[in-house]
Structures are given as structure tokens and as C-alpha cells.
Amino acid sequence: MENPTPPSTDRAQVIKTNAIGLSKKDYDGAPSTLCKGCGHNSIASQIVQVGFELNLRAHEIIKLSGIGCSSKSPAYFLGMSHGFNALHGRMPSVSTGALIANHTLRAIGVSGDGDTGSIGMGQFKHLMRRNVRMVYIVENNGVYGLTKGQFSATAEEGLQLKYAGVNEFPQVDLCMEAIIAGCGFVARSFAGDAKQVRELLKAALSHRGTAVLDIISPCVAFNNEDDSPKSYGYGTKHEKPLHELGFIPYAEEISIEPMEPGEFRTVRLHDGSHISLRNLDSGYDPTHKLAALERLQRAQDTREFITGLIYYNPDRPSLAEVEELDTPLAQLSAEQLRPSKAALDQFLQSYR
Amino acid sequence: MSVLERQQEAGHAIRSPVINDFSLVVATANGTGSQTANLTLLRSFFKLGIPVHGKNIFPSNIQGLPTWYHIRVSHEGYIARRPSEILVAFNPATAHDDVQELPSGGVCIYSADLKNLPQRNDLIYYRVPVGELIAGIDVPVKRKPYIANMAYVGVVAWMLEVPLEVVEEALGAQFGYRQKLVESNQQVVDRAYAWAAENLSKQDPFRVEPMNKTEGLIVMTGNEAGALGAVFGGASVAAWYPITPSTSFMDALREYLPKLRKDDQGKPTYTIIQAEDELAAAGMLLGAGWAGARAVTSTSGPGISLMAEFVSYGYFTEVPAVIWDIQRVGPSTGLPTRTSQGDIAFAYTLGHGDTKHPILLPSSIEECFEFGWKSLDLAEQLQTPVFVLSDLDLGMNNWMGRPFEYPDQPMQRGKVLSAEQLQAMGGFARYKDVDGDGIPYRTLPGTDHPLAAYFNRGSGHNEQAQYSERAEDWLNNMARIARKFETARDLVPAPATELNPSARVGIIAFGTTRYAIEEARDRLAHRLPTSLLRLRALPINQAVRDFVAAHERVYVIELNRGGQMHGILQNELPEFAGRLRSIAYLDGMPLTARWVEDRLLKEEESSL
Ligand SMILES: Cc1ncc(C[n+]2csc(CCOP(=O)(O)OP(=O)(O)O)c2C)c(N)n1
Ligand code: SF4
Ligand SMILES: [Mg+2]
Numbered sequence: 001m002e003n004p005t006p007p008s009t010d011r012a013q014v015i016k017t018n019a020i021g022l023s024k025k026d027y028d029g030a031p032s033t034l035c036k037g038c039g040h041n042s043i044a045s046q047i048v049q050v051g052f053e054l055n056l057r058a059h060e061i062i063k064l065s066g067i068g069c070s071s072k073s074p075a076y077f078l079g080m081s082h083g084f085n086a087l088h089g090r091m092p093s094v095s096t097g098a099l100i101a102n103h104t105l106r107a108i109g110v111s112g113d114g115d116t117g118s119i120g121m122g123q124f125k126h127l128m129r130r131n132v133r134m135v136y137i138v139e140n141n142g143v144y145g146l147t148k149g150q151f152s153a154t155a156e157e158g159l160q161l162k163y164a165g166v167n168e169f170p171q172v173d174l175c176m177e178a179i180i181a182g183c184g185f186v187a188r189s190f191a192g193d194a195k196q197v198r199e200l201l202k203a204a205l206s207h208r209g210t211a212v213l214d215i216i217s218p219c220v221a222f223n224n225e226d227d228s229p230k231s232y233g234y235g236t237k238h239e240k241p242l243h244e245l246g247f248i249p250y251a252e253e254i255s256i257e258p259m260e261p262g263e264f265r266t267v268r269l270h271d272g273s274h275i276s277l278r279n280l281d282s283g284y285d286p287t288h289k290l291a292a293l294e295r296l297q298r299a300q301d302t303r304e305f306i307t308g309l310i311y312y313n314p315d316r317p318s319l320a321e322v323e324e325l326d327t328p329l330a331q332l333s334a335e336q337l338r339p340s341k342a343a344l345d346q347f348l349q350s351y352r
Numbered sequence: 353m354s355v356l357e358r359q360q361e362a363g364h365a366i367r368s369p370v371i372n373d374f375s376l377v378v379a380t381a382n383g384t385g386s387q388t389a390n391l392t393l394l395r396s397f398f399k400l401g402i403p404v405h406g407k408n409i410f411p412s413n414i415q416g417l418p419t420w421y422h423i424r425v426s427h428e429g430y431i432a433r434r435p436s437e438i439l440v441a442f443n444p445a446t447a448h449d450d451v452q453e454l455p456s457g458g459v460c461i462y463s464a465d466l467k468n469l470p471q472r473n474d475l476i477y478y479r480v481p482v483g484e485l486i487a488g489i490d491v492p493v494k495r496k497p498y499i500a501n502m503a504y505v506g507v508v509a510w511m512l513e514v515p516l517e518v519v520e521e522a523l524g525a526q527f528g529y530r531q532k533l534v535e536s537n538q539q540v541v542d543r544a545y546a547w548a549a550e551n552l553s554k555q556d557p558f559r560v561e562p563m564n565k566t567e568g569l570i571v572m573t574g575n576e577a578g579a580l581g582a583v584f585g586g587a588s589v590a591a592w593y594p595i596t597p598s599t600s601f602m603d604a605l606r607e608y609l610p611k612l613r614k615d616d617q618g619k620p621t622y623t624i625i626q627a628e629d630e631l632a633a634a635g636m637l638l639g640a641g642w643a644g645a646r647a648v649t650s651t652s653g654p655g656i657s658l659m660a661e662f663v664s665y666g667y668f669t670e671v672p673a674v675i676w677d678i679q680r681v682g683p684s685t686g687l688p689t690r691t692s693q694g695d696i697a698f699a700y701t702l703g704h705g706d707t708k709h710p711i712l713l714p715s716s717i718e719e720c721f722e723f724g725w726k727s728l729d730l731a732e733q734l735q736t737p738v739f740v741l742s743d744l745d746l747g748m749n750n751w752m753g754r755p756f757e758y759p760d761q762p763m764q765r766g767k768v769l770s771a772e773q774l775q776a777m778g779g780f781a782r783y784k785d786v787d788g789d790g791i792p793y794r795t796l797p798g799t800d801h802p803l804a805a806y807f808n809r810g811s812g813h814n815e816q817a818q819y820s821e822r823a824e825d826w827l828n829n830m831a832r833i834a835r836k837f838e839t840a841r842d843l844v845p846a847p848a849t850e851l852n853p854s855a856r857v858g859i860i861a862f863g864t865t866r867y868a869i870e871e872a873r874d875r876l877a878h879r880l881p882t883s884l885l886r887l888r889a890l891p892i893n894q895a896v897r898d899f900v901a902a903h904e905r906v907y908v909i910e911l912n913r914g915g916q917m918h919g920i921l922q923n924e925l926p927e928f929a930g931r932l933r934s935i936a937y938l939d940g941m942p943l944t945a946r947w948v949e950d951r952l953l954k955e956e957e958s959s960l
Contacts, residue, residue, distance in 0.1 A: 030818075030819075057800075058802070058805065059797075059798055059799055059800045059801070059804060059805075060798070062643075062797045067810075074807075075807060075809075075819070079805070080802055080805050081797075081805050082795075082796075082797035082798075082804070082805045082806065082807075082808070083805070083806075083807040083808060083809075084639070084642060084807075084808045085807065085808065085809040085810060085811070086635065086638075086639075086665075086810075087635070087661055087662065087665060087810065090631070090632075090635045090661075090662070092632075092635075093591075093627065093631070093632040093633075093634075093635025093636050093639065094635045094636070094638055094639035094642075095639060096591075096625065096632075096635075096636050096639060097589060097591065097635065097636035097637060097638060097639025097640035097641070097642075097643070097645075097647065098639035098640065098642060098643040098797065099639075099643075100589055100623045100625065100636070100639075100640055100645070101588070101589055101639070101640040101641075101642075101643035101644055101645035101647075102643045102644065102645075102796075102797060102798050104798070105643070105797055105798055122628055122629070122632075123628065123632055123635070126627075126628040126632065130625075323620070323623045324619055324620060325619075325620075325623065326615070326617065326619040327615070327619075327621075328644075328798070329588040329589060329621065329622065329623065329640075329644075329645045330588075330640075330643050330644030330645050330796060330798070331644070331798075332586075332588060332615075332621050334586065334762060334763040334765075336615055336621050337586030337588060337613075337621060337646065337763065338584055338585070338586050338725075338759070338763055339583070339584060339612045339613065341758040343612060344584060344756065344758055345755070347580070347608075347611070347612065348570055348755045348756065350525075351570040351571060351572050352568075352569070352570050352571075
């Protein structure tokens with residue numbers, strides 16, 4: 001919402017509110033200016049829905065992005081939260097700084113495949129190396145939407161598009177890159193699969209470090225021919241969910257329904273919430289790094305994309321934990337930030 | 353006139369003592385630990401109360417990696433670079449040239465290991481049998497070369513009549529009073545001193561005498577002083593990428609912060625991140641500044657170029673950040689270990705689309721400290737990236753200074769609205785000029801109020817920070833930011849002026865050229881009286897205009913080829929463009945007083 005208005009208290013009872021008394025509308029942003037049917041819009045709607053369902057408090061959230069059509073979308077959700085639309089490919093460094101300044105904020109970042117996989121690859125990798133706690137969404141359409149259809153680094157080798165011609169180079173798989181960089185929460189989804197996007201988002205928000213969601217998000221303007229792997233048509237036909245996902249927030253502890261042995265795995269998230277996975281691929285283990293990489297490679301070879309939580313490892317501490325941050329640096333008082341005159345005089349003794 | 357010139361006029365044979373007035377250069381090979389020996393000498397002079405300054409001149413990639421450490425000792429307090437009369441020749445690779453460079457009447461103290469040293473009959477030679485002097489000293493093999501340097505410390509001490517207990521005290525300070533190291537080194541100094549006293553006869557006129565001109569002073573590098581300033585300025589996030597000559601700034605910060613900035617529970621009130629490059633460092637700064645931390649980085653020219661896009665963004669979206677540029681010479685590796693004032697024009701307008709940034713210009717360790725904390729205040733007050741342009745000479749060398757004054761004003765956090773203030777005001781517009789000074793109000797993420805949020809964006813925006821491509825919005829916003837820059841003129845440190853009522857000629861300078869210029873002005877006092885205005889920041893204020901107006905000709909002296917500050921001042925003072933003259937020079941070395949003197953006289957001659 002560009003012109004934030006406080007939630008009104010005298011609303012008619014019929015409007016559904018969440019546990020903190022906000023309606024879904026309170027999680028909206030400005031109206032989208034993206035193309036109708038753009039996958040990015042569906043993802044923005046799911047973020048709104050998740051904010052509502054998880055009772056997120058606006059001031060506890062920051063939204064960040066790089067540059068691209070995808071990166072515009074933070075303007076279209078959570079209008080009552082601070083936002084930072086950074087430079088092309090540079091969301092990671094800004095997020096790192098902001099979350100060091102105030103590590104109690106929860107960050108939702110939106111980037112594109114060009115923003116992340118081309119110009120921003122270096123920062124993307126270093127963000128995950130440092131394990132900065134944030135949800136990092138890549139709205140992956142295989143092209144540069146905003147600059148009108150050039151190939152991005154995630155475009156499949158041999159892909160032919162009207163404007164861009166034939167892509168001669170191998171694709172970058174951002175999930176593989178994330179796993180190799182040390183990311184402990186790597187998932188892939190499809191913008192058209194609203195339920196799965198929501199569940200992954202909820203789980204990602206609970207993760208202790210960087211959580212990467214690579215969401216195939218078709219560009220209806222430049223990459224939506226049915227034989228293109230990042231089109232809607234292809235996506236609905238070739239999406240292969242790894243597992244069904246149920247997310248149970250810590251706040252509303254629900255007893256888990258009995259599960260068939262072998263079919264389910266419940267993973268406890270760092271903040272105490274749980275995520276349960278239904279293994280469709282028999283024997284798929286999302287906590288096994290090499291297996292995850294192997295599975296991704298196989299999917300690439302057969303030109304299908306697997307969706308779900310591909311890799312999960314909550315062991316590594318976040319950057320804020322490594323830095324032993326306590327009171328947010330941004331909230332320290334002048335007294336805490338400036339040592340005394342006596343300390344200065346004493347310190348200078350050794351330079352006499 | 354230098355001491356030697358005077359000596360020579362007095363006649364070669366009669367040499368009256370030269371007390372507390374000489375320049376000494378120690379030539380060694382890099383990596384031999386000579387820095388400890390050199391600093392021991394420097395500290396000895398300092399402890400004797402004599403004004404002193406040392407400059408480490410170290411080319412970056414000549415084979416053998418020579419270094420020259422220049423120590424200027426001056427009872428009058430002049431500390432600019434001056435060609436040396438005394439050479440300590442300990443580097444076989446450069447000894448030949450080093451000896452040739454000595455002026456007639458100079459002194460050469462040389463290691464007995466050197467072969468084929470040029471024999472000049474206008475020099476005085478003292479031979480130091482290093483091997484003999486360190487034989488039998490009980491130190492690990494790898495420390496041998498280190499203690500070997502102590503041999504010249506002993507001989508120099510003998511020659512200049514530095515009391516041994518003063519050297520010992522200086523050594524102690526050098527090693528942080530680690531007893532074992534002090535002992536083994538002191539042993540070599542003592543032996544060398546005794547050996548010299550017995551085997552050499554003093555033929556040169558140079559010596560020291562205690563005085564009281566360094567009482568109460570400290571010795572520090574500019575980078576250490578700047579980092580300490582940042583510590584007392586409440587820097588809470590530092591992000592950086594290593595580059596000479598800025599690295600020692602961060603090294604100091606990494607040393608000082610843990611000592612001075614832990615809270616009651618022993619938790620750090622800061623974070624330092626070594627970024628993947630300077631571009632990321634700048635992004636981290638802006639993220640941190642936006643979220644309410646006090647963020648600082650240090651870099652040098654090549655790093656500044658990588659920061660350009662973010663600095664431009666920070667200017668336009670109005671996010672505080674402090675960037676120290678410890679200037680060196682040239683692009684890429686240029687002359688990475690040489691000093692310059694070459695980034696002024698680049699930094700002042702760094703970015704695309706009408707950018708202009710406040711720049712602080714320290715000239716001493718006192719100003720490094722002061723600007724260290726003040727820059728963080730200014731960045732938050734003005735809500736914009738602020739540069740501090742130091743240089744290699746100031747940053748990496750040891751300088752004397754008065755103990756730093758504690759910040760004389762409370763920490764300035766700028767116009768940040770709390771939830772309570774928002775409630776009382778009924779909301780705010782991020783980019784609205786409420787107070788007429790061009791500086792808008794901001795809120796920090798995490799502020800618990802439904803009207804606190806705004807969207808920080810590089811795109812065109814209106815007062816509410818909403819996306820806008822309207823011509824009026826663009827015009828109004830840029831006009832307001834220009835107004836903010838006007839406000840900055842009197843917020844940044846004012847220039848320091850020395851008006852000479854009989855001067856028709858003025859000099860404008862900034863940074864470390866002041867030492868050569870101050871000495872040159874004294875030497876010219878009778879032939880060419882001058883006034884001096886030392887810029888301490890950009891943008892300039894009325895005082896600079898008044899200074900230029902009060903003089904017939906004003907020379908802008910700076911350490912670069914093109915006269916960058918001269919160009920900026922001509923732009924700012926178009927009505928005086930004609931009387932502003934440029935004296936710009938850069939060969940990688942700090943200016944000498946002699947050079948400034950000659951140039952000024954030449955310029956004046958040609959303007960008559
Ligand atoms: C430094 C820089 N270079 C180039 C651009 C131009 N540019 C804007 S968006 C974009 C590509 C965006 O692609 P992607 O991240 O995939 O986003 P999409 O539009 O496809 O969602 C480019 C090249 C820019 N804004 N900044
Ligand atoms: S150009 Fe493509 S990516 Fe951009 S808004 Fe339109 S559909 Fe979405
Ligand atoms: Mg794209």
C-alpha cells in the first residue's frame with residue numbers, strides 16, 4: 001500500500017480478521033502494474049495471504065528487492081511494512097546490512113532470475129554463505145522481463161524465443177547454486193501452485209538462516225510458449241512435487257495427524273514450528289546434500305522441474321547468531337554507542 | 353635554506369653542531385622487520401621532546417621490495433618531507449642509488465655486508481659490522497634479521513647522542529613491554545652503541561638535545577585516529593574490502609571496537625563484515641543506514657568506483673553512510689603505495705544524475721579523530737553518504753598530535769521519528785521539506801506504528817515516497833536535495849584561515865600538503881607574504897568566498913595533475929574564477945617545502 005492507512009477498528013463484523021485483528025486487505029500493497037497474468041502477481045497474492053494467515057505484524061517485516069519486473073513486486077504486498085527497492089542484483093548486500101542493523105526484523109526479499117543469476121550471482125552466493133536470515137524468493141521466468149525478453153542465465157540450453165533467438169549456453173540452476181553455497185533451506189515451486197507456494201513461504205519464514213524459494217514464474221510477454229519449460233502450459237504438465245507439505249506454526253501447536261510410516265517426515269524448524277513432508281519420490285531425503293544435487297541434475301536432464309523442499313539443514317547459525325547480536329544495533333542509545341571521556345583518555349595513554 | 357646549505361656556506365671544514373634539525377632515511381629490504389627499528393628511532397626522538405615525523409615510502413612491486421623510512425627531526429616543528437642528509441644503507445639492492453642521492457656533507461651509515469658501495473669523498477661513512485654485533489644473541493633463527501636492524505639503531509643512537517635509556521623506553525613501547533623481546537633487541541642496541549663508541553670517531557655535526565616540544569603529545573597513524581574517531585562516533589556497522597592504503601583503518605577498528613564497545617553483558621555493540629567486494633560493502637552500508645545503524649567503510653580509489661552506483665542511490669534516496677577514501681595514485685594498481693589527492697573530483701560528484709556529496713578533508717591525526725565521529729553525525733543529520741578523503745601519507749604514517757578532544761556535542765541522530773512522534777503528528781511524508789532546510793524526516797524499519805512505513809526506491813518519487821514520473825515531482829525533489837546541500841555548507845567543518853594583513857597572495861590547500869605549505873610560507877615570509885585557507889570540507893561556505901575576495905591571486909595547491917580542487921572552486925566561485933590559480937603536482941611523493949616555495953615564486957614572477 002503506497003499510502004498506508006491504519007487498520008480501521010469500526011469495520012463491519014463480516015470482514016474476516018486474523019488473530020491480531022487485521023483483515024487480509026491490511027496485507028495488500030499498491031495495485032500491481034505488472035502484465036495481467038504475470039506469474040509474479042500470483043506470488044505477491046500468496047505473500048499477502050500468508051501474511052494474513054501467519055498474523056504477521058507489519059512493523060516486524062521488511063521487504064527488499066533488486067531490479068526487474070519481479071523486483072517491483074514488494075510494492076504490491078504488505079503495504080504497511082518498510083520496503084527497500086535496491087539496485088540490480090544487489091538486494092543481498094542491502095539485506096545483510098539491514099539485518100545486521102536490526103536482526104529482529106523478518107525479511108522477505110524478491111528477486112528475478114536475471115537479478116539473482118546474472119548480475120547478482122556473487123552477492124546471492126555470499127548472502128547464503130553468511131546465512132543471513134531472510135526469505136529469498138526468485139521469481140524465475142528464464143528471461144529479463146523488464147528489459148523486454150533477453151535470455152537470463154536460467155534459460156534452458158537450446159531454448160528458442162521470438163525476441164532472444166536461441167540460447168546457446170547451459171542453464172544455471174539456482175537451487176543447485178544455493179545448496180553448494182551452503183544454504184540450509186532450498187525449495188522450488190511453481191507460481192501456479194498457490195497452495196504449495198504458501199506452504200513453502202510459511203516454512204521459509206520460520207527458517208533460521210537464508211531460505212531460498214526458486215519459483216518458476218512464467219513471463220506471459222516474453223517466455224510463455226508452451227514448449228518453453230518456464231511457461232504456464234509446460235509448468236502445469238511437468239511439475240513434479242517432491243512431497244506434500246503441511247506447515248504448522250509454533251503459535252498454534254496442532255497435533256499432527258497420524259502418518260503412514262515411510263511416507264512422511266516431520267521436520268522441526270528452528271523457531272519450534274514444524275514442517276511435514278510427504279515423500280512422493282520414494283526414499284527422497286531432503287536433508288541429504290548430495291542426493292538433493294543429484295535429484296536436481298536428474299530433473300534437468302529430463303527437462304522436468306521438481307517442486308517442494310529440496311534441501312533442508314537447520315544446523316548452521318545465522319549471521320546475527322555468529323555476530324552475537326543482542327539489542328538491535330539500530331536501537332542502541334548514544335550512551336551505549338559512545339564510550340566515556342575517561343575511556344578515551346585512558347586509551348590514548350598507550351600512544352604517548 | 354636547509355641545514356646543509358648553511359653548512360656549506362660556512363665552509364666544508366668548519367662544522368658547527370647541527371642540533372635537532374635533520375632528515376634521516378633508513379633504506380632496508382621489505383620483510384626484514386625494519387619497521388620496529390625505525391619506530392624505535394622515531395619514538396626516541398619523540399621522547400626527547402623533539403618534533404618528529406616518519407614516512408614509510410615503499411614501492412609496491414620492485415624486485416627486492418625495498419622500503420625507505422624517512423624521519424624528519426625539527427626543533428622548529430617542521431615535519432614535511434625533506435631530502436635526507438643522513439642515510440642508513442642496509443639494502444644491497446638500492447644502496448648504490450641511495451648513496452648517490454645524499455647531498456654533499458651527508459652521512460652514510462652502512463652495513464658491512466654491502467659490497468661496492470660508491471665512495472664519495474664529500475660524505476662521512478660509518479661502517480656497521482652487523483654479523484659481529486648480533487653473534488651469540490639468543491633469539492630464534494627467524495628473528496635474526498629483525499634484531500640485525502637493531503644494530504643501526506645502536507649506531508644512530510651513538511652518532512646522534514641519544515641516551516640509551518631513551519632508546520630502551522622507546523623499544524619497550526614498541527613491543528608492548530613484552531620483556532623477552534625487549535631484552536634481546538636491547539642487547540643488540542647496547543652492543544652496537546658500545547662498539548661504535550669504541551671504534552668510530554664522530555665526524556659529522558648532527559646530534560640531538562632534549563627539549564620539551566612533544567610533552568603531552570601522542571603518536572598515531574591517521575588511519576588509527578580515524579578508526580578511533582568512528583568508535584567514539586558510535587559506528588555500529590562496518591563493512592569493507594581490503595585495499596592498500598585503507599586496510600589499516602579497518603585493522604584499527606577491529607582492534608579498538610572489542611576493547612571499547614562491549615555492553616554491560618559483554619555483547620558487542622557493533623558488527624564488522626568483510627564483504628565480497630566494495631560494491632557489496634556499500635550495499636551493506638546503505639542497508640544498515642536505512643535500518644538505523646551508524647555505518648562506515650574505508651577504501652581507496654578503485655573501491656570508490658565500485659561504490660558509485662550505491663552512492664548515487666544513497667544520495668537520491670537519502671540514506672546515511674560514511675565512506676573513508678584513503679587516496680592512493682592511479683587506477684587499478686596504479687601506484688598503490690604512493691600518496692595522492694586524486695579522488696577529489698571523482699568523489700565530489702560520484703554517481704549519475706546530479707549527485708554531490710559532502711567531503712571532509714582531514715590534515716592531521718586530530719582531524720582524523722574529529723572527522724571520524726563527526727562524519728557519522730553529519731551522515732545522519734544530512735541523510736546522505738558522506739566522504740572523508742584522507743590519503744596514504746596521513747593514513748599509514750605516524751604523526752604527532754595533541755591528545756584527542758572528546759566530542760564536544762551530543763551524538764546527532766538526525767530527523768528520525770518515533771512511533772510516539774508519528775502518533776502526535778498523525779503521519780509523515782518521507783521526502784517533504786517541513787523545516788525549510790531541505791532535510792526531510794525518516795522512520796526506521798521496526799517502528800511500531802501503522803503510519804511508519806515508506807518504500808525506499810531509486811525510482812522517481814514524490815514527497816510520500818510513492819513512485820512518480822511526474823516532471824514536477826522530479827523537479828521539486830531535486831530542488832529540495834539541492835537545498836539540503838546548501839544547509840550542509842555550514843554544517844560541515846569550517847575552513848581554518850591564517851590571514852596575513854600584508855599579503856596580496858592567498859593559498860588554498862587541504863589535507864597533508866599543509867606541512868610543506870606551512871614551511872614554505874615561513875621561508876617566504878619576507879619575499880612573498882601569503883595568507884592560507886585550509887579547506888576542511890566541501891561544500892565550501894561564505895568564509896572561502898571572503899578569503900578569495902580579499903586576495904589578488906589565490907593559489908590552489910594540491911597533489912594531483914589536473915587541479916581538481918581548483919576546478920571545483922572555480923565552479924563554486926565563478927565570479928572569482930580568474931583569480932584562482934592552480935598549482936597541481938603529483939609524482940607519488942608528498943610535497944616538499946622547497947618545491948612549494950619555488951613554484952610559488954615562479955608563478956608570481958610570471959604573473960607580474
Ligand atoms: C546496473 C544495471 N544494469 C542494467 C539494468 C537494466 N535492467 C533492469 S531489470 C533487468 C533484468 C531483470 O531481469 P530479471 O531479474 O529476470 O527480472 P524480470 O523482469 O524477468 O522479473 C535489467 C538488465 C539496471 N537496472 N541496472
Ligand atoms: S514483462 Fe513478463 S515478467 Fe514483466 S510483468 Fe510482464 S509478464 Fe511479468
Ligand atoms: Mg526474469
